[in-house]
Amino acid sequence: MESSPKRMPTLDEVAQRAGVSRTAASRVINNAPHVSRAKREAVERAVRELGFVPNPTAQALATRRVGAVVLAVSSDEPGLFADPFFAEVIVGVSAALEPTDLELVLLLANTPRGRDRLERLLRSRRADGVMLMALRGDDPLGRLAEQTDLPVVFGGLPLTGEPRWYVDADNRGGARLAAEHFVRTGRRRPVMITGQLDTQVSAARERGFTEGLALAGVPLLGVEAGDFTEDGGAAAMERLLAAHPAPDALFTASDAMAIGALRTLRTHGLRVPEDVAVIGFNDLASARHTAPPLTTVHQPVRSLGREMARMLVGAIEGNDPGPLILPTRLTVRESAPDLPTAD
Amino acid sequence: MESSPKRMPTLDEVAQRAGVSRTAASRVINNAPHVSRAKREAVERAVRELGFVPNPTAQALATRRVGAVVLAVSSDEPGLFADPFFAEVIVGVSAALEPTDLELVLLLANTPRGRDRLERLLRSRRADGVMLMALRGDDPLGRLAEQTDLPVVFGGLPLTGEPRWYVDADNRGGARLAAEHFVRTGRRRPVMITGQLDTQVSAARERGFTEGLALAGVPLLGVEAGDFTEDGGAAAMERLLAAHPAPDALFTASDAMAIGALRTLRTHGLRVPEDVAVIGFNDLASARHTAPPLTTVHQPVRSLGREMARMLVGAIEGNDPGPLILPTRLTVRESAPDLPTAD
DNA sequence: CGGAGAAGTGGAAGCGCTTCCAGTTTGGTG
DNA sequence: CACCAAACTGGAAGCGCTTCCACTTCTCCG
Numbered sequence: 157m158e159s160s161p162k163r164m165p166t167l168d169e170v171a172q173r174a175g176v177s178r179t180a181a182s183r184v185i186n187n188a189p190h191v192s193r194a195k196r197e198a199v200e201r202a203v204r205e206l207g208f209v210p211n212p213t214a215q216a217l218a219t220r221r222v223g224a225v226v227l228a229v230s231s232d233e234p235g236l237f238a239d240p241f242f243a244e245v246i247v248g249v250s251a252a253l254e255p256t257d258l259e260l261v262l263l264l265a266n267t268p269r270g271r272d273r274l275e276r277l278l279r280s281r282r283a284d285g286v287m288l289m290a291l292r293g294d295d296p297l298g299r300l301a302e303q304t305d306l307p308v309v310f311g312g313l314p315l316t317g318e319p320r321w322y323v324d325a326d327n328r329g330g331a332r333l334a335a336e337h338f339v340r341t342g343r344r345r346p347v348m349i350t351g352q353l354d355t356q357v358s359a360a361r362e363r364g365f366t367e368g369l370a371l372a373g374v375p376l377l378g379v380e381a382g383d384f385t386e387d388g389g390a391a392a393m394e395r396l397l398a399a400h401p402a403p404d405a406l407f408t409a410s411d412a413m414a415i416g417a418l419r420t421l422r423t424h425g426l427r428v429p430e431d432v433a434v435i436g437f438n439d440l441a442s443a444r445h446t447a448p449p450l451t452t453v454h455q456p457v458r459s460l461g462r463e464m465a466r467m468l469v470g471a472i473e474g475n476d477p478g479p480l481i482l483p484t485r486l487t488v489r490e491s492a493p494d495l496p497t498a499d
Numbered sequence: 500m501e502s503s504p505k506r507m508p509t510l511d512e513v514a515q516r517a518g519v520s521r522t523a524a525s526r527v528i529n530n531a532p533h534v535s536r537a538k539r540e541a542v543e544r545a546v547r548e549l550g551f552v553p554n555p556t557a558q559a560l561a562t563r564r565v566g567a568v569v570l571a572v573s574s575d576e577p578g579l580f581a582d583p584f585f586a587e588v589i590v591g592v593s594a595a596l597e598p599t600d601l602e603l604v605l606l607l608a609n610t611p612r613g614r615d616r617l618e619r620l621l622r623s624r625r626a627d628g629v630m631l632m633a634l635r636g637d638d639p640l641g642r643l644a645e646q647t648d649l650p651v652v653f654g655g656l657p658l659t660g661e662p663r664w665y666v667d668a669d670n671r672g673g674a675r676l677a678a679e680h681f682v683r684t685g686r687r688r689p690v691m692i693t694g695q696l697d698t699q700v701s702a703a704r705e706r707g708f709t710e711g712l713a714l715a716g717v718p719l720l721g722v723e724a725g726d727f728t729e730d731g732g733a734a735a736m737e738r739l740l741a742a743h744p745a746p747d748a749l750f751t752a753s754d755a756m757a758i759g760a761l762r763t764l765r766t767h768g769l770r771v772p773e774d775v776a777v778i779g780f781n782d783l784a785s786a787r788h789t790a791p792p793l794t795t796v797h798q799p800v801r802s803l804g805r806e807m808a809r810m811l812v813g814a815i816e817g818n819d820p821g822p823l824i825l826p827t828r829l830t831v832r833e834s835a836p837d838l839p840t841a842d
Numbered sequence: 843c844g845g846a847g848a849a850g851t852g853g854a855a856g857c858g859c860t861t862c863c864a865g866t867t868t869g870g871t872g
Numbered sequence: 873c874a875c876c877a878a879a880c881t882g883g884a885a886g887c888g889c890t891t892c893c894a895c896t897t898c899t900c901c902g
Binding site for chain 1: 507550552553554555556557559560565567583585586589590593597598600602603604605606607610612613616619620622623624625758784785788789790
């Protein structure tokens with residue numbers, strides 16, 4: 157048993173009622189030229205009376221424009237999406253799409269089946285364009301995306317290759333800010349927790365941090381890889397402390413890992429920021445509520461979404477907007493205060 | 500200038516190549532019966548060789564099934580969506596949709612234009628069903644949703660009327676748990692901060708809390724309305740303290756407001772939980788990191804999404820799944836510990 | 843071996859809209 | 873008043889797929 161889709165009025169019915177050809181009716185609803193004022197009004201009246209709304213599917217078939225773009229989040233971690241990060245991205249994307257008549261379809265491609273769907277989607281013309289986020293290093297999706305002739309905008313760079321269209325936060329620059337902050341506030345024994353190594357984000361943040369330190373002649377005491385999660389951060393911190401008992405600064409590639417690391421530091425009796433200053437990355441809402449509140453590199457997540465969507469719309473319309481790097485900045489809170497604290 | 504959509508192979512081409520009728524080819528790709536083994540294989544080969552993928556738009560037009568459902572978030576507050584809450588809902592929805600071949604289109608209807616789109620969407624058969632979240636009390640969308648013949652599942656109850664299909668968390672029961680916890684731990688001077696008054700969620704939480712107290716004969720000292728935000732919570736707490744200087748327990752209709760209230764309590768020199776115990780609602784990620792960590796009513800947000808999607812799929816398939824209320828539970832942390840703290 | 847029912851087959855008519863094209867009007871101009 | 877461009881107008885051919893329907897071909901059994 158099926159729900160019975162009540163038949164909606166069609167354009168033909170509108171045309172008939174208005175006493176014009178279907179062609180004319182079509183012109184009116186698309187407000188195209190070449191329709192006399194009289195007919196236009198007749199059609200408009202008929203539309204109103206019948207409550208006609210054009211069938212988007214039929215329009216799509218005829219125009220070969222679907223009227224939708226997809227935001228695909230490809231990730232192995234089931235939880236990654238739950239990150240408020242994505243909610244922000246979506247808000248940005250959605251805002252940028254608002255003035256257009258493009259629908260947003262969301263695809264969480266974190267299971268094999270999901271990736272499959274993404275693949276089909278890419279080659280089936282079910283959307284006019286695609287935004288792709290959070291690719292892992294070896295993600296075959298990147299290549300797949302290149303094959304399709306659909307415009308594809310990347311959110312964040314893939315590990316290898318530089319796509320034609322992408323927008324990214326200035327991860328490297330942001331990490332550098334963190335390094336500079338440490339140096340400026342007198343820290344000389346910094347360690348770092350990275351994300352998964354096959355991640356461009358992580359790589360860029362590590363690189364920026366290292367660069368920043370190198371510029372000041374401060375050596376990086378140790379690095380451990382986390383996995384962008386709290387627990388991963390806590391574990392990495394354990395390993396770090398085992399190898400380097402007395403760091404005075406910690407930079408993590410994500411706030412979640414910083415939060416985990418704070419936990420570990422506490423259990424080891426190390427005070428933040430007195431003994432070790434901590435800087436995270438992302439500026440999650442949570443970062444404001446940790447104890448102590450987390451100094452962190454802020455990235456304009458909503459803008460990221462907005463710019464991705466804008467870029468995609470541009471690409472769909474046939475322009476070739478170049479790639480875009482969004483600035484990051486340091487949000488200073490108590491975990492790594494501005495002036496050197498007493499040691 | 501338009502991006503040139505490279506022509507994909509059509510079913511006709513597949514049929515031709517396989518030397519069968521288009522009808523047969525169609526049967527094969529939908530694996531319908533009435534096709535001989537030989538032809539089936541021939542078609543499958545042709546599909547493979549041509550890299551054929553059926554055009555979903557054409558299928559939709561022919562079958563009158565779009566293959567997509569929409570999740571509409573209707574809200575006045577631009578920021579509301581950014582709440583990790585929705586990310587979780589989406590994860591749930593997405594998971595439930597995975598085994599089906601329904602796409603998820605997301606609609607943030609927080610601007611007039613957005614609502615307009617939602618309305619058009621509802622009456623234009625651009626989707627096979629709709630999930631509607633976070634209706635404000637007087638939201639005309641509810642009525643609109645009733646008018647359409649599309650199946651509509653509500654996430655959370657609208658303020659008035661009971662829709663045919665909805666899933667909601669047990670807000671009333673959860674709030675009652677909070678009341679009982681206060682009573683059990685010896686609190687006798689509770690106050691509450693609600694959300695916007697025209698919100699069903701807020702109403703249910705207030706009602707549950709009041710009931711819970713009433714059952715134990717404990718009077719509710721005062722109530723103030725917040726707006727589900729941190730700042731709103733802080734302000735409401737100020738007003739509360741102005742009227743009732745010495746509450747010993749605070750229940751808020753959301754974690755965000757609890758966080759704001761904690762701030763106000765601190766500036767007033769009140770200790771949590773010694774002077775006043777605090778319970779929030781939602782169990783956001785942030786709740787674990789407040790100082791002190793927040794006791795809060797946990798609701799199964801992901802399940803909520805999952806069940807909404809399931810219900811919608813059921814409805815689309817013509818079943819009539821009844822409404823569903825998901826259980827909530829109390830997550831006890833330090834802001835309102837289990838045993839009475841020394842006073 | 844005849845006949846009934848199941849399985850296989852493809853032609854053709856849509857699904858609802860856009861748009862090319864050929865023809866008809868209209869409005870200026872000199 | 874003749875003449876040309878510009879503005880209308882609507883018939884008809886798609887867009888790519890599903891599905892009804894009228895047949896034809898097997899199978900199986902009595």
